Amino acid sequence: MMSNIQENGYNDTYLFDPEVFLRIDESKFKSDYKNDVTPLKPGVNLQIRPLRLGDFDKGFLDLLKELTVVGDVSQEQFITQFNKMKACSDTYYITVIEDTSKSQIIGTATLVMEKKFIHQATARARIEDVVVGNDYRGLQLGKVLVDLLVCLSQVLGCYKVSLECKEHNVKFYAMFGFEKSPEQNFMQIRFFD
């Protein structure tokens, strides 16, 4: 199966159209950056782009394991889920940073859109599953990912973007304009890990 995929260039299939990033006005980026980093050019040998099918082989799931439980997800399961996400129009914007010198995914964040009837039948966005690999901390890559996805959510016409975060990250997210709703509680039931 693997070899067939590679021969067909199937590996290069994007989860979403990379051109949506070009619709972002760079002057809208919210954060300050040092060392010529910008969300669209995060550094030497670092490429930011939509998730691709081939990222299974570039350590995408291993990176997610630095964030939470992933479990044993086979390549077939990965492909199935990728294709289901891709079939949902205007919904899954999983973005990755690849260190092209190592063919390795070293950062990722997800923008997911929920279609609504409220708010003029537009959509709400959420930022989920933000992680930068341990060896790549301190390079402003978390800022790069969040800044890009906040701007993308606005470009895509969402009426709001939200996220859940631990107390020690509140200041980080405030940088982009996120505000705590003092009266809004986050509640959950967990069925399994």
Next chain:
Amino acid sequence: MMSNIQENGYNDTYLFDPEVFLRIDESKFKSDYKNDVTPLKPGVNLQIRPLRLGDFDKGFLDLLKELTVVGDVSQEQFITQFNKMKACSDTYYITVIEDTSKSQIIGTATLVMEKKFIHQATARARIEDVVVGNDYRGLQLGKVLVDLLVCLSQVLGCYKVSLECKEHNVKFYAMFGFEKSPEQNFMQIRFFD
């Protein structure tokens, strides 16, 4: 356009397969009910079921206006958004309660599923946009909607279900097993209403 839709029975199109409710084990309902109410039989002349295309004419959007800003959503926009939601597999479970004696939608809640690569490439569910019409308060219908959707999220294989709520609703949601994560903050940026 309207008449065509009605002639074709298009109005009766469900957003999701009503049979998924039959997969719920009724003994799993979390709340206590008076007066023989259960989530699947919420009362005389009250029918709980998936949203249908025809619910535009049964006051579905007017009901949502009791919750938040809806704006001016035309029937054509409603149909377009409905069809986009329906095209996203295993994602939108908008459930309504109709008072069949008045052909009126008097309650609704949404279960929306987000496909994940984490947690064994399963999905996370959220409960959103819960509203019971002003004239139908005190009939346990909020409990009915939430109980049904929590059970549905588990049946559908989600690893967790979450929601955001105001402080005065924390006790209500605790009834179903929802817990506040003391360290988890909810943050948002609003672009428009």
